[in-house]
Amino acid sequence: MDDLHEQxxxxxxxxxxxxxxxxxxxxxxMPPFEDRNTxxxxxxxxxxxxxxxxxxxxxxxxxxxxxLDAIYAALSACTLFMAVGTSGMVEPAASxxxxxxxxxxxxxxxxxxPANRASFTECxxxxxxxxxxxxxxx
Numbered sequence: 001m002d003d004l005h006e007q008x009x010x011x012x013x014x015x016x017x018x019x020x021x022x023x024x025x026x027x028x029x030m031p032p033f034e035d036r037n038t039x040x041x042x043x044x045x046x047x048x049x050x051x052x053x054x055x056x057x058x059x060x061x062x063x064x065x066x067x068l069d070a071i072y073a074a075l076s077a078c079t080l081f082m083a084v085g086t087s088g089m090v091e092p093a094a095s096x097x098x099x100x101x102x103x104x105x106x107x108x109x110x111x112x113x114p115a116n117r118a119s120f121t122e123c124x125x126x127x128x129x130x131x132x133x134x135x136x137x138x
Contacts, residue, residue, distance in 0.1 A: 001058055014074075016065040016093070018058035027052025065092065075099050082107045084128045088114025109135070 001020040005013045023035035025048035035057075046054040059065050075081070075096060081104050088094050088108075097106050097119040108120045109128050117123055124131055132138070 014067045014070060016059070016067050016071060018056070018066060020056065020058060022057035023054050024057045025050060025052040026055050032057040068092065071096070072099070078104050080105050080107070082109065083114070083120075084108075084132070085110040086114055088116035088119075107135075 001015065001017050003019070003021060019032065021034065021036045022032040023046075024030065024032040028048060028050040030048060030050075048054055078100060081097060081100050083097060083106075086093070086108075088097075094114075094116050097108075097116060100106055101119060106120045106122070108114055108117065108123045109126065109131055111125065111127055113123070113125065114120075124135070
């Protein structure tokens with residue numbers, strides 16, 4: 001939800017849970033827009049020109065995540081899948097590794113067993129900051 005991947009230099013990021021620093025109209029098709037306001041919350045919910053309410057461009061629990069078609073297309077072409085520091089319990093992301101069963105190398109890295117550990121071909125219970133540089137050859 002944040003832009004840390006982009007700040008780190010990633011060029012292709014899919015924000016399935018939205019983007020915290022963007023807002024959108026809850027009614028019309030106006031594209032999400034940059035919104036980094038750090039001031040006090042407004043007295044009233046801001047409104048779009050169409051009359052809809054402006055809300056954060058994030059996916060709340062119970063809402064369908066964004067970009068799922070693109071995510072499943074990428075998974076279909078995937079040969080290496082790595083999950084880092086996830087609980088393995090939040091759907092639909094927790095099922096991504098199962099989608100790849102038998103078709104890709106799947107790696108988990110994190111301090112604790114994820115709930116979906118059995119779906120991974122490799123599981124490293126270590127701190128990501130310590131293991132990833134060695135695992136990725138950085």
